[in-house]
Amino acid sequence: MSVLTLPSTREEAWRWSDLSGLEALSAAHATGVAADLDSHWIGDGPRLLFVDGRLDAGRSRPGPVTVGTVDAASTHPLARLAGGDGWTLAVHKDGATPPGAIEIVHVATGGASHVPARIVMAEDAQASIVETYVGDGWANRLTRIELGRSARLMRAIRLVQGSGFTSLRDEAVLGAGASLVTTILGAGAGGSRLDAFVTLDGAGAYAEHGGALLARDSQRHDAAVVVRHAEPEGTSRQLWRAVADDQATTSMAARVEVARDAQKTDGEQSLRGLMLKRTATVNLKPELEIFADDVKCAHGATVGELDAQALFYMTSRGITPDRARALLTQAFIADALSRIGDEPVRDAFQAAAEAWLEERI
Amino acid sequence: MSDVRNKAAFDAAARASNYEWGFTTDIEQDFAPKGLSEETVRFISAKKGEPEWMLDWRLKAYRHWLTMTPPDWAKLDVPPIDYQDAYYYAEPKAKKALGSLDEVDPEILKVYEKLGIPIEEQKVLAGVEGARKVAVDAVFDSVSVATTFRAELEKAGVIFRSISEAIRDYPELVRKWLGKVVPMHDNYFAALNCAVFSDGTFVYIPEGVRCPMELSTYFRINAENTGQFERTLIVADKGSHVSYLEGCTAPMRDENQLHAAVVELVALDDAEIKYSTVQNWYPGDAEGRGGIYNFVTKRALCQGRNSKVSWTQVETGSAITWKYPSCVLAGENSVGEFYSVAVTNNRQQADTGTKMIHLGKGSRSTIVSKGISAGRSDNTYRGLVRVAPTAEGARNFTQCDSLLLGDRCGAHTVPYIEVKNPSAQIEHEATTSKISDDQLFYAMSRGLDQEASVALIVNGFAKEVLQQLPMEFAVEAQKLLGISLEGSVG
Numbered sequence: 001m002s003v004l005t006l007p008s009t010r011e012e013a014w015r016w017s018d019l020s021g022l023e024a025l026s027a028a029h030a031t032g033v034a035a036d037l038d039s040h041w042i043g044d045g046p047r048l049l050f051v052d053g054r055l056d057a058g059r060s061r062p063g064p065v066t067v068g069t070v071d072a073a074s075t076h077p078l079a080r081l082a083g084g085d086g087w088t089l090a091v092h093k094d095g096a097t098p099p100g101a102i103e104i105v106h107v108a109t110g111g112a113s114h115v116p117a118r119i120v121m122a123e124d125a126q127a128s129i130v131e132t133y134v135g136d137g138w139a140n141r142l143t144r145i146e147l148g149r150s151a152r153l154m155r156a157i158r159l160v161q162g163s164g165f166t167s168l169r170d171e172a173v174l175g176a177g178a179s180l181v182t183t184i185l186g187a188g189a190g191g192s193r194l195d196a197f198v199t200l201d202g203a204g205a206y207a208e209h210g211g212a213l214l215a216r217d218s219q220r221h222d223a224a225v226v227v228r229h230a231e232p233e234g235t236s237r238q239l240w241r242a243v244a245d246d247q248a249t250t251s252m253a254a255r256v257e258v259a260r261d262a263q264k265t266d267g268e269q270s271l272r273g274l275m276l277k278r279t280a281t282v283n284l285k286p287e288l289e290i291f292a293d294d295v296k297c298a299h300g301a302t303v304g305e306l307d308a309q310a311l312f313y314m315t316s317r318g319i320t321p322d323r324a325r326a327l328l329t330q331a332f333i334a335d336a337l338s339r340i341g342d343e344p345v346r347d348a349f350q351a352a353a354e355a356w357l358e359e360r361i
Numbered sequence: 362m363s364d365v366r367n368k369a370a371f372d373a374a375a376r377a378s379n380y381e382w383g384f385t386t387d388i389e390q391d392f393a394p395k396g397l398s399e400e401t402v403r404f405i406s407a408k409k410g411e412p413e414w415m416l417d418w419r420l421k422a423y424r425h426w427l428t429m430t431p432p433d434w435a436k437l438d439v440p441p442i443d444y445q446d447a448y449y450y451a452e453p454k455a456k457k458a459l460g461s462l463d464e465v466d467p468e469i470l471k472v473y474e475k476l477g478i479p480i481e482e483q484k485v486l487a488g489v490e491g492a493r494k495v496a497v498d499a500v501f502d503s504v505s506v507a508t509t510f511r512a513e514l515e516k517a518g519v520i521f522r523s524i525s526e527a528i529r530d531y532p533e534l535v536r537k538w539l540g541k542v543v544p545m546h547d548n549y550f551a552a553l554n555c556a557v558f559s560d561g562t563f564v565y566i567p568e569g570v571r572c573p574m575e576l577s578t579y580f581r582i583n584a585e586n587t588g589q590f591e592r593t594l595i596v597a598d599k600g601s602h603v604s605y606l607e608g609c610t611a612p613m614r615d616e617n618q619l620h621a622a623v624v625e626l627v628a629l630d631d632a633e634i635k636y637s638t639v640q641n642w643y644p645g646d647a648e649g650r651g652g653i654y655n656f657v658t659k660r661a662l663c664q665g666r667n668s669k670v671s672w673t674q675v676e677t678g679s680a681i682t683w684k685y686p687s688c689v690l691a692g693e694n695s696v697g698e699f700y701s702v703a704v705t706n707n708r709q710q711a712d713t714g715t716k717m718i719h720l721g722k723g724s725r726s727t728i729v730s731k732g733i734s735a736g737r738s739d740n741t742y743r744g745l746v747r748v749a750p751t752a753e754g755a756r757n758f759t760q761c762d763s764l765l766l767g768d769r770c771g772a773h774t775v776p777y778i779e780v781k782n783p784s785a786q787i788e789h790e791a792t793t794s795k796i797s798d799d800q801l802f803y804a805m806s807r808g809l810d811q812e813a814s815v816a817l818i819v820n821g822f823a824k825e826v827l828q829q830l831p832m833e834f835a836v837e838a839q840k841l842l843g844i845s846l847e848g849s850v851g
Contacts, residue, residue, distance in 0.1 A: 012434045260768065275783035278750060284778040286789065289436075293765035293795040300790065301776070303748075305783035 016251035025138035030111035045100035053113025070116040072144040079142035079169035086116035091125035101128040108137030117143045121151035128154040138165045145172035155182045161190035169195040176202025184211030187356040194223040200234035210239035212333035215248035226255045229262035238269045241336040244280035251283035258290045269299035326357040396445040422545040422555030435712035436741045449557045520565040527563035542625035542662045550621040550656040561592035566601035577606040591622040597632035604635040630665030642678035649708025652680025659686035663695035671698040673829040675838040687716035690724035697726040700826040705738030714744035719752035728759040734770035741773040748785040761791040
């Protein structure tokens, strides 16, 4: 692989990122040995297993998903590396994926894998996709999403890598009345950069993009999301909850852009950071860029520590301080995870978050 | 309907933009050669009779500036600036060392008259008996020509000088603080300013002194093609208090003029500095031709315990504004405040906000920013709140409101929040709105006509900031907001 050209922190969009480890991760070799993965499957629907970016056909049953060359390209500094083979999901008009979610597990056994994906949904189609990232390498992904009129897509993404780095880039275009809900849980031990550019390109489209990011040790999670309202009457929600422990850093840069014609836009951002140690860092940037005059855009951002009174109350009831902290942290991120509509998926995500908190105890 | 409804606001904004205060005055100038080189820097320094260390400092800044590139992160569209196509020094050939006001160049007095801002300073210059005492250090094209009330101030121990005089008379004091808050390598425009600053103001308030009057400076950019590089340094010693007013208007010219000022404030233990600005430089015409580029670096160091710095600004002028008055809250329980109203119209661009750097325990900051965009302008709030690990119990409250008048303008909010101490309490709120039908309906149902209603609402929108201004400035600010609101403010 050619020498990486990575953006530097001097660039405004990357000032909180730490990509210094990527060079080494790229140079490392994949072992190709994926351990037992059964615990990562949630339901019995279609499933795909990618080991270091390649489909493990033996352990997959792709259902409606096709694997092969993907027609997707991006100018994004990381996502442009993702070319060639990947997966495609196309859902025809009024179609729906089988009950339950399509599950995709990405295992990295070391080294770097760059995989593009494309999701195309025709009018009134609906689908639900769950992606899980495990392993130790650098998983770099580009996902192109095109939603036709009134199409509905639910995505849930879980980062539970043991180490390494996950960089995701979503580029989504929503037609009139289409709905895209993306929820991300960062509960692994690897770093991440979560990029998204969502364009509401039809009247009355709805986009939700958010999640919970948990970081400890010297881990870094970095989310950078842009939701662009290009047409009137769109609604968008960006709800992020970030927890930073030890020397960890979690950063969330969320932007709402409202184009000249996008009147009656309703955009909302809620960014909240929780610091569990004084050595941790939380960075927030709730950004608004507004060119229309009849819009409702609000953002709220707060950073703080756990409420001392609540902690005291719980310990006075016989709950150990560690347990009390874990419970309060769980409550703090609950908002973000409750956006997952599918109950088994939501339960699995909550379990992953709980596991992260348990480890702390 | 909404067109009709907003008409009053548009008219008001148009009045503000039509720049009633544009004119030029001809006074002989002693120019430095056109262009920027080490020679220019040496010329300025020699002209000012500066000591060796100042020249060295300027040259160092100039050499560093050559290695830098202009910042491009702001949401601004800045045409390329030819730094060689400007004069860096112009001094009016006026009489030196004025004994009394009668000796002030009548041309200059006329300028003040034309400013049409009949606030207390005017009376002072006109010699009106019983006028409220306001000290005016007028910067007329780079060099202070009139400094009034110096004696009275010096009785109180306050040093209020042009910075070149201060370098001559109080070299140690100036040397101690100059460039401490905004180092020469801080940014592109600050470095440029260090190299070529022509004049400015120096204020020192000694320990325990409450400055007996409000200090005020009028900035004027007068000579064609003369860049203005002002340098202001205010040091408030322990337990002192000072309120400083800065107001600006400029003649109408069809050329772009660069203004790259640096303002440094230092507050020691228990000291308080209040710095108010009304900025009404020529914003360019309706098509965006001409207008001032206002690239200013303003920063305060709250070094002492319980020190406080409060920035208040009303920004209505300039074609492009790049300005972030900031506070470094190093002292324990130090307080930083930033109140801002920024109005943009026609093709104006403003990228303005603040930085609050919390270093000291229990430091607190408040940010209230009101952006009003009209015409085809862009108005951006860009702010940083940073809490260092040492800033135990730091608190910040930020409120950014934007008001859009019309559908061709833009309002943007770019707040950065960086927290490294969990005991910090950081709150950020922002809204973007237009004048709501409900508000208008209510005001009109009380018998106000539409224009008065809109004026009332716009003024109400900015009131939190306007009431922070000293009275005479508040009056001017309202005028500059282009809204006729009779009677009570504050």
